[in-house]
Amino acid sequence: MKFLIILWGMVQELRGTARIYPEFADRLKQKNLTAQFKLEDNSEGRWIKFENGKIRSKKGIYENPDLSIIFKNKAIAEEFLTPPFNQLVRIDAAKNFKIGLKGSDALAVWFMGTLTLMQSLGWKSGTDVGDGVMRYTSGTNGGPIFVYVKDNKILRITPMEFDDDDASSWSIEARGKTFTPPRRTTLAAHGMAQKSMVYSKDRILYPMKRVDFDPDGERNVHNRGVSGFERISWDEALDIVVKEIKRAKRKGPGAVLVAHGSHHQWGNLGHYLSAFNRLWNLIGCSKLHHNPDSWEGWFWGAMHHWGNSLRLGTAEFYGTVEDCLKEAEMIVFWSSDPDGTYGIEGTVRRSWAKQLGIKMVHIDPYLNHTAALMGGKWIAPKPGTDPALAQALCYIWITEDLYDKEFVDKRTEGFEEWKGYILGRTDGTPKSPEWQEAETGVPAREVRALAREWGRKKTYLGAGGWGCGLGGANRGPMGIQWARMMTILGAMQGFGRPGVNFGNLQFGAPLDYSFYFPGYAEGGMSGELQYSANAANNYQRMPHIVTMNSCKQVIPRIYLPEAILEGKAAGYVTDVASVQGQFQRFGYPAPGHAKIEMLYKYGSASFGTMVGSNRWVKMYRSENLPFVVNQSVWNEGETRFSDVILPACTVFERWDIGEWMNVGAGYVHHMYSMLNHRVISMQHKCIDPLGESKSDYDIFLALAERLGLGAVYSEGGNTELDWCKRVFDSSDLS
Numbered sequence: 001m002k003f004l005i006i007l008w009g010m011v012q013e014l015r016g017t018a019r020i021y022p023e024f025a026d027r028l029k030q031k032n033l034t035a036q037f038k039l040e041d042n043s044e045g046r047w048i049k050f051e052n053g054k055i056r057s058k059k060g061i062y063e064n065p066d067l068s069i070i071f072k073n074k075a076i077a078e079e080f081l082t083p084p085f086n087q088l089v090r091i092d093a094a095k096n097f098k099i100g101l102k103g104s105d106a107l108a109v110w111f112m113g114t115l116t117l118m119q120s121l122g123w124k125s126g127t128d129v130g131d132g133v134m135r136y137t138s139g140t141n142g143g144p145i146f147v148y149v150k151d152n153k154i155l156r157i158t159p160m161e162f163d164d165d166d167a168s169s170w171s172i173e174a175r176g177k178t179f180t181p182p183r184r185t186t187l188a189a190h191g192m193a194q195k196s197m198v199y200s201k202d203r204i205l206y207p208m209k210r211v212d213f214d215p216d217g218e219r220n221v222h223n224r225g226v227s228g229f230e231r232i233s234w235d236e237a238l239d240i241v242v243k244e245i246k247r248a249k250r251k252g253p254g255a256v257l258v259a260h261g262s263h264h265q266w267g268n269l270g271h272y273l274s275a276f277n278r279l280w281n282l283i284g285c286s287k288l289h290h291n292p293d294s295w296e297g298w299f300w301g302a303m304h305h306w307g308n309s310l311r312l313g314t315a316e317f318y319g320t321v322e323d324c325l326k327e328a329e330m331i332v333f334w335s336s337d338p339d340g341t342y343g344i345e346g347t348v349r350r351s352w353a354k355q356l357g358i359k360m361v362h363i364d365p366y367l368n369h370t371a372a373l374m375g376g377k378w379i380a381p382k383p384g385t386d387p388a389l390a391q392a393l394c395y396i397w398i399t400e401d402l403y404d405k406e407f408v409d410k411r412t413e414g415f416e417e418w419k420g421y422i423l424g425r426t427d428g429t430p431k432s433p434e435w436q437e438a439e440t441g442v443p444a445r446e447v448r449a450l451a452r453e454w455g456r457k458k459t460y461l462g463a464g465g466w467g468c469g470l471g472g473a474n475r476g477p478m479g480i481q482w483a484r485m486m487t488i489l490g491a492m493q494g495f496g497r498p499g500v501n502f503g504n505l506q507f508g509a510p511l512d513y514s515f516y517f518p519g520y521a522e523g524g525m526s527g528e529l530q531y532s533a534n535a536a537n538n539y540q541r542m543p544h545i546v547t548m549n550s551c552k553q554v555i556p557r558i559y560l561p562e563a564i565l566e567g568k569a570a571g572y573v574t575d576v577a578s579v580q581g582q583f584q585r586f587g588y589p590a591p592g593h594a595k596i597e598m599l600y601k602y603g604s605a606s607f608g609t610m611v612g613s614n615r616w617v618k619m620y621r622s623e624n625l626p627f628v629v630n631q632s633v634w635n636e637g638e639t640r641f642s643d644v645i646l647p648a649c650t651v652f653e654r655w656d657i658g659e660w661m662n663v664g665a666g667y668v669h670h671m672y673s674m675l676n677h678r679v680i681s682m683q684h685k686c687i688d689p690l691g692e693s694k695s696d697y698d699i700f701l702a703l704a705e706r707l708g709l710g711a712v713y714s715e716g717g718n719t720e721l722d723w724c725k726r727v728f729d730s731s732d733l734s
Contacts, residue, residue, distance in 0.1 A: 003074050006081045007046040011057040017118045029053035036065035067103035088543040109710040112717025125684050136684035139266040142191020144660045144679045147686045154195050159187040170510050174325040179352045181676035186344040202634045204647040205691025207237035213643045224620045224641040242706040244627045252594030254286040254553035261604025267656030274524025279700040281547035282709050289554040292574045297474030297483030305487040314469020320508030327499030329457040330359040335472030336462040338506040340369035345675045346506035381440035384478045390485035392436035393451045394422050402455025404494030462504025507674045517731040519664020533665040542730035553590035561615035563588045564624050601630040605637025647693040654695035655720040656683035
């Protein structure tokens with residue numbers, strides 16, 4: 001009886017919601033269908049008929065409904081349908097055949113989405129600040145923001161100001177002074193400029209097709225990047241793309257290649273590791289394998305000195321801000337310009353160090369922003385010669401007994417061999433300050449002076465932009481040797497004792513690391529367990545369907561043109577789980593897989609980031625690449641080399657949720673330690689999508705529906721807002 005009462009109540013709720021919310025009434029006019037809820041044995045059920053916005057319903061079994069939702073028994077049905085809905089129960093029912101679905105996938109998504117929409121229509125968002133202006137919250141790659149909107153148009157974007165309802169700030173007492181960070185976020189310049197990005201003349205507002213591209217005739221691939229585009233409907237664009245996916249898949253596994261950049265717009269849902277990966281895992285595709293960009297030197301070099309793969313070869317940062325301010329006497333910024341890169345939150349902390357009289361030394365070929373702002377000693381080696389300078393420092397430390405013998409004896413291996421190399425016993429060349437002068441151009445006397453002061457003072461080594469990894473010289477041709485030398489310098493000075501460590505006050509703020517909110521590398525809604533950190537926390541906390549790419553073919557990103565033009569390419573695995581993993585070589589084409597027939601490009605522009613970019617132009621104009629689709633917000637680099645363009649909207653035109661600088665366990669755990677406050681924000685849909693642009697999620701869902709995957713992709717019609725709620729509920733905020 002309860003089963004039938006729940007279904008009767010559902011019908012009343014549908015009618016009541018339509019009376020209260022005009023937008024819901026309009027939605028009911030979109031489809032005409034009959035949906036049947038019933039038990040597997042046909043003993044009980046109720047059908048609901050939607051016709052021109054009107055609802056009819058009756059107890060019983062309808063003959064030939066458009067859609068049937070079938071429950072194994074009454075107990076399962078009642079648990080499944082009783083609010084508040086338990087997502088674990090629903091996932092269990094779907095995976096273990098306790099519920100069945102018969103009918104059109106597109107109708108199923110619409111119907112289930114209509115039911116879930118009733119739960120969220122009454123939710124309020126934004127703050128009314130008067131004069132018709134609403135203030136929303138959002139997140140960008142430049143920082144979390146307030147967005148002020150009037151008449152569906154963004155007026156301005158500002159950093160967030162915290163009030164008494166927000167969590168309190170931390171304080172550090174050091175050398176008789178107390179330091180507390182400002183009660184606001186800081187925002188990078190490109191974050192402040194996001195309004196101009198939203199309304200940019202380069203926005204793609206409508207689906208487009210290359211004028212001389214005929215999917216059923218001449219494709220004229222040689223004209224990619226030359227011929228213009230014509231506006232087409234979403235139906236035509238999606239139909240072309242789906243037809244090409246099916247054509248390519250008939251060629252064999254992996255014939256569809258998907259590609260994306262290293263990053264995306266901020267948020268746990270819209271990130272490529274989330275919604276994008278879920279779709280393509282369900283379809284099956286070849287993927288580009290990214291080189292370890294941003295941390296190359298640490299990954300290929302320093303990892304072997306640490307002896308483990310934690311943090312991709314970079315150093316730990318916990319507690320370093322407090323320790324540096326309390327104990328350190330000097331900071332050496334080596335290829336480290338945080339105020340020009342990561343500095344938006346750490347600048348105030350470095351200013352505290354300056355107030356405390358902590359000496360600063362900057363080693364960089366250029367007088368960078370941090371050196372100019374903070375002052376101190378500037379040492380300028382020739383670009384790429386840093387390892388020679390570092391070895392000369394080691395020479396002085398060894399010959400003048402200025403290194404931490406206890407640390408070296410108890411916590412390192414191979415020092416005697418290293419000592420022999422530095423003193424010239426193995427190759428006949430002592431790595432003296434005079435030897436390095438010919439390499440670096442730095443006077444020997446300056447190196448001696450620095451080595452002696454460093455060896456006698458408690459010193460922090462700010463290696464790279466983070467101070468403990470990434471950025472800086474590790475990205476250069478000699479980046480591997482530079483990163484190795486940074487690790488050796490830290491070890492010789494016994495890092496970890498008071499006042500001696502890696503850091504430049506950019507990472508290591510005393511935040512609450514126990515409070516859980518998922519980072520973007522935890523996979524969001526992807527269900528990906530192999531190539532994200534989903535399994536660490538997210539999969540247990542936010543029950544969802546696991547997805548797995550059935551294709552194992554990968555192509556090294558930097559050799560994609562060669563793969564297409566020459567039919568082969570090879571590279572080494574970016575394996576962050578082990579030191580030895582990076583020695584695994586892979587190749588294209590993979591055994592049992594097809595050659596690439598189609599490229600689905602998800603934003604980004606390789607022309608400005610890959611070497612020899614003309615190779616990419618030749619690739620796009622090759623007959624070996626029959627079809628290219630680009631899903632992008634802006635008409636950037638490679639977009640014009642497509643056959644079909646799908647216009648995506650910005651993060652301000654859709655729903656998302658995320659924590660600023662929270663990567664999660666997948667890459668750098670607790671990366672938000674660079675911030676002065678942990679900032680988790682609901683990323684509001686501030687304005688409607690411009691033109692006919694759509695959110696990435698809605699584009700993926702539309703493709704999934706046409707491929708018969710819509711119900712499983714959306715997990716029963718979940719909207720973006722529904723997924724945001726699920727992320728929220730999985731965290732310690734709920």
